[in-house]
Amino acid sequence: xxxxxxxxxxxxxxxxxxxxxxxxxxxxxxxxxxxxxxxxxxxxxxxxxxxxxxxxxxxxxxxxxxxxxxxxxxxxxxxxxxxxxxxxxxxxxxxxxxxxxxxxxxxxxxxxxxxxxxxxxxxxxxxxxxxxxxxxxxxxxxxxxxxxxxxxxxxxxxxxxxxxxxxxxxxxxxxxxx
Amino acid sequence: xxxxxxxxxxxxxxxxxxxxxxxxxxxxxxxxxxxxxxxxxxxxxxxxxxxxxxxxxxxxxxxxxxxxxxxxxxxxxxxxxxxxxxxxxxxxxxxxxxxxxxxxxxxxxxxxxxxx
Numbered sequence: 001x002x003x004x005x006x007x008x009x010x011x012x013x014x015x016x017x018x019x020x021x022x023x024x025x026x027x028x029x030x031x032x033x034x035x036x037x038x039x040x041x042x043x044x045x046x047x048x049x050x051x052x053x054x055x056x057x058x059x060x061x062x063x064x065x066x067x068x069x070x071x072x073x074x075x076x077x078x079x080x081x082x083x084x085x086x087x088x089x090x091x092x093x094x095x096x097x098x099x100x101x102x103x104x105x106x107x108x109x110x111x112x113x114x115x116x117x118x119x120x121x122x123x124x125x126x127x128x129x130x131x132x133x134x135x136x137x138x139x140x141x142x143x144x145x146x147x148x149x150x151x152x153x154x155x156x157x158x159x160x161x162x163x164x165x166x167x168x169x170x171x172x173x174x175x176x177x178x
Numbered sequence: 179x180x181x182x183x184x185x186x187x188x189x190x191x192x193x194x195x196x197x198x199x200x201x202x203x204x205x206x207x208x209x210x211x212x213x214x215x216x217x218x219x220x221x222x223x224x225x226x227x228x229x230x231x232x233x234x235x236x237x238x239x240x241x242x243x244x245x246x247x248x249x250x251x252x253x254x255x256x257x258x259x260x261x262x263x264x265x266x267x268x269x270x271x272x273x274x275x276x277x278x279x280x281x282x283x284x285x286x287x288x289x290x291x292x293x294x
Contacts, residue, residue: 085189085258086186086189086190086261087189087190087192087193090189090190090193090194091193094193094197112219115218115219116218118214118218119215119218119219122211122214122215122218123215125211126204126207126208126211126212126215129200129203129204129207129208129211130201130204130205130208131197131200131201131204132201134197135194135197135198135201138190138193138194138197139190139194142187142189142190142193146182146186146261149258149261149262149264149265150261150262150264150265151265152264152265155182173231173235177227177228177231
């Protein structure tokens with residue numbers, strides 16, 4: 001890869017694979033956090049309260065998902081001690097976001113399969129056309145790169161906070177417009 | 179606290195740039211896709227609202243993409259050493275309390291010499 005000279009295919013595979021795996025961790029994390037941190041706000045059935053759904057989509061989901069998605073990057077940082085350029089960390093972040101998006105989009109598509117295969121395919125297409133997870137994870141990945149280069153976690157915390165805000169704003173807009 | 183060198187985020191801008199235009203294309207197709215989904219689910223949606231929102235998002239994504247392209251492809255990226263220097267331990271100026279890197283001889287805040 002000419003644009004990313006220090007990147008090895010296994011780095012991309014680790015980022016993508018752990019990104020995909022992190023979808024399941026994020027699902028458990030979101031439900032666990034929602035019912036433990038906001039027990040009074042959460043209805044018995046998730047269909048009952050619009051506010052609970054907005055809280056879940058705008059606050060809890062971005063917080064948990066943005067922490068979970070770069071799982072592979074934490075692994076590359078701690079185990080491989082890879083000496084990568086900042087843009088390569090961002091690219092790995094985007095690949096982690098792609099892995100996450102593939103699994104999440106498939107889960108959403110299977111979730112509406114009762115309405116017919118056509119609905120699932122349109123929903124799958126729509127979700128792949130909006131690469132939010134890749135953008136947000138690229139920012140987080142860049143933060144991990146800055147953390148690796150400087151040894152200061154504050155840069156990672158700042159970048160992941162930006163990606164959480166971006167994700168939350170997108171989810172809020174999508175929830176309001178339907 | 180030392181600031182990041184100028185242009186630190188140029189690499190990030192170049193990585194995100196294609197996704198911005200991808201996102202613009204997605205928002206352009208959004209009303210059509212939403213219409214197809216709502217038809218297949220037999221639901222009624224206010225399409226005027228969806229179309230207005232998607233137009234706003236297309237314009238926003240294109241402007242963001244142009245901004246990222248200008249920022250990412252103009253000027254120079256900072257050297258790796260300029261970023262790694264931020265990892266050096268900091269010390270405080272004994273006269274004014276400004277945070278400095280360990281290798282400075284003069285305070286950038288008050289201008290006084292730093293005793294070794």
